[in-house]
Amino acid sequence: MAEFFEILMIVSFGASWPMNVVKSYKARTTKGKSLGFLCLIFFGYIAGITSKLINDSYMASFASKWYVLFFYVLNLVMVGIDLCLYIRNKRLDNEAQRREA
Secondary structure: HHHHHHHHHHHHHHHHHHHHHHHHHHHOOOOOOHHHHHHHHHHHHHHHHHHHHHHHHHHHHHHHHHHHHHHHHHHHHHHHHHHHHHHHHHHHHHHHHHHHH
């Protein structure tokens, strides 16, 4: 039952990140975004993936439970894309400030 809720959590986050990435792409600004928050989430997914990889019982049943790790990695990629967009948007914010000055 615990695995079911873990999967539910990961899938819920997984559905949220693409929407966040699209919003970041369209907004073209870092206003309302937190680099610290994104880095913390990114680190959290790395910790979750590491936890799975060093868990002997999970790895023993990896053939039937690979999808859990897949969603962790997919979410990590989404947060990574959002981090890249943050860097792009920060550059755009800085360019806009220079033009205004």
